[in-house]
Amino acid sequence: MHLAQLNVAHMRAPMDSPELADFMAALEPIYKISDATPGFVWRLKEGDTPQDLIQHAYGDYLVVNLSVWESRDTLWDFVYRSAHLGVMQRRREWFLRIAEPYTVMWWIPEGPEPTLAEGMERLELLRAEGPTPRAFTFREFYDSNEAAWRPAAAEVRK
Secondary structure (H helix, E strand, O other): OOOEEEEEEEEOOOOHHHHHHHHHHHHHHHHHHHOOOOOOEEEEOOOOOOOEEEOOOOOEEEEEEEEEEHHHHHHHHHHHHOHHHHHHHHHHHHEOOOOOEEEEEEEEEEOOOOOOHHHHHHHHHHHHHHOOOOOOOOOOOOOHHOOOOOHHHHHHHO
């Protein structure tokens, strides 16, 4: 099993604004670190450069990050023990505060990558039900043994 994670953020201003210049400049170096981090498996990309942030029907200023990791520990190491932490600590400069959960994790079988729609569904599940084996957080984490027996709603509908 691999660990999928989605996080969303609402930008304070357009991507090309001076307010987001430092954030945009940090993207390429942070993506290089994530891609080289032991345990990194995959991340969703929309274009050929790190500045091609994903913005879909979820809102003009919504930025999403969807990635897959070998384990909780490998994701934790990237988030909290790399240069990513410094960028994350500045998030209030670039993104609006969100009162509801903005990050979610869930276990997936090795191989197929999750879709953005699945990630958004998992985030909505976390917001509606709180942490469960199907949608959880670092703070309220479920290991793959707890989560594997309980399929996602999308998997049940197939």
